[in-house]
Amino acid sequence: MDADELFKRYCAGERNFTQVSLHLVNLSEMCLPGINLAQADLANATLSHSNLRGSNLIEANLTGASLWRTDLSKANSSWANLKVANLIRANLNQVDLHKASLLKADLRLADLRGADLSGANLSGADLRYANLSGAFLVGANLSGANLTGANFSKTDLSYVNFSKAILFKTDLSYVDFTEVDLTKVDMHHSLLRGVILPERSLIEVS
Template structure:
């Protein structure tokens, strides 16, 4: 299926495009709100500035896709593969990314406020200045992720893997880290208002 056929059918009222192959397709700046693309192949697709709010992208393959400024608010991305995707300034507020693969994804300045990111893989992801306030990151893998300037205030980081993650001027206000291994984490110059650290923590937090 190509972009023209998809848009024609969508405009005619069709919403279910399960398992469709859209590899390398260009769907930038289009409105596909509420579309169902579960298990679709969107690898290397261009979806920049598109409106995919409320979309069903469960288990979709979005490897290396361009999602710059894409609206994915309230989208279902459970088990979706977003490895190495360009998600700079993407809107993912209240999106469900449970067990999603976002390894090495570029999420600079992305808005993930109140998103479900539990058990998601963010290993090596670039999250500089991203908004993760109120997000559920329980059991997520943030190893080697760059969180410089990110807002993690009131996020759930229970049992999260933070090995070698980069924290610089990160907002960790009111985050409970009592169930997190901080042995390889440096929290210098972070905002730590109301933070709860493990009793035996030797981490420098000045």
């Protein structure tokens, strides 16, 4: 299926495009809220500036896709494959990314407020200056991720893997770290107002 056919069918009222093949298709700047692309192949597709608000992307393959400034707010993207995807400045407010793979994805300046990232793989991801305030990250893998300047205030980071992550000027205000493994994690240059740390933590909270 090409972009023209999909858009024509969408405008005619069709919403169900499960398992459709859209590999390398250009869907940039399209308005497709509520579309069902569950298990669709969107590898290396271009969706920049598109409106996919409230869409169904469960188990969709978005490997290497361009989602720059794409509106995915309130979308269900659980178990989706977003490896090395470009999500710079994407609107991911309240998106469901439970168990999604965001390995080495570019999420710089992305809006992830209130997002569900529980069990997600964000290993090696670039989250510089992303806003994750109030997000749910229980069991997420953030090993090797660049979290410079990111906002993690009031997030649930229980059982998160922070190994080798960069936490420079990261806002971790009002986070409970009692169930977080902070072994070999340097948080001395992070903002730690109102945090709850493990009893044996050597970090000084200012």
